[in-house]
Amino acid sequence: MRGDDRSAQSPDSVTRRQAPAGIGSEDLTARARIRQAAIRRFAAEGIDKARLKDIAADAGVTTPLITHHFGTKDGLRAACDEYLAEQIKEQKELGLSRPGQDALQAIREHFIGSALMSYLVQTLSTGSEHVDELVDTLVEDALEYMHIGVDSGILRDTPKLPQYITVLTMWQLGAMVMHRHVKRHLDIDLLDDATDSAFEWAQLAGEILTDPVILVSATDLMGDNAAHNPGVQPADHTPDATGTSGTAPRKDHT
Template structure:
């Protein structure tokens, strides 16, 4: 794993690699600085020097994972889906990053919220660029669309055991070809490319939602004049 973000020198990078691996395997509460130091082959004092506390190290791990996803936005945008976990799979150290994400999502808390918020902001940016490039359809609710896509993606990751059970797709498997993801990606691509319902279906619901949006806009306008 190599990055310019939040890493200064080989010792700091080894610490970050070790923390991501162990946090993903055992959780933050189940991982000690002593075990991270042993995994990284450094002293605990060096961890404290670079990251302060275990919480500081965890924040650095969060930032690293978010940066990796962000740096691959062009690769993600070039494909017919917006699934950060798919791009992570291609990295040499992708599996530890995915395990770390799973732990973060299932443990919840402020760290998970910050990570998800960053993903939503990035997804919104990706799709805005996609709209300008003529790849993505415009949305009346770009922020909410980004939220839903990220939640769907991260939900699949958090439920990865059931994805494997029902579709035979293992997000965490080592050394597997992209073809192994077909049963997950094909229906996802179908939904993105063709949609789900036939033209005319649920028009009444769409009209209702349009009216709700219009009323909300009118109410906001009235509130602004007060």
């Protein structure tokens, strides 16, 4: 039902593109239309500059109806963040279930060309309680479905896997925020819908994870500092069960 999604767009909105399956395919209630319009406005103008009256006009409702459903602009933004987290979780799960595809690639394939990608960058770039909750939710979700990756053979189970997953989640989200600099240095546009761009980024990320370029252990790298950090263990660069060279922590035989 993307027709409704297009009709709600304002002329000066960045979202003249069609919405992905995640936006506009649900029930067309006033609450859903408001949230969709807010995501587009926040993505186009920034969260601080977007005005409720413009969001109301885009959604075809009155400003008082927005306050009725969401209370304040902050409450509306919180609803947008919650919706975004749900969509990301769904796509990450799909990504981990498909061999050879990382989570960020799955997110980009689903959201590319839509306001959700730009909104993700906008909301991650701002500091607020709602952003903290969004990031916390994404990390918690990642820790929950990392078992999918282990069961499918994409992830190797290790005692520090939860920590690794947390680092990777921050890496993926950080890449979105830094998309302009990724474009400058690598000529890869993470917000573009070019297939070659998506493939090149996924390939680079995959190579770093599956064939590490650092050939010494964390202890060797950190030197004396490692002795004061009991959480750091030497790395084992022998092939794992899948035949891929890994960096699993060595077992402590003391």
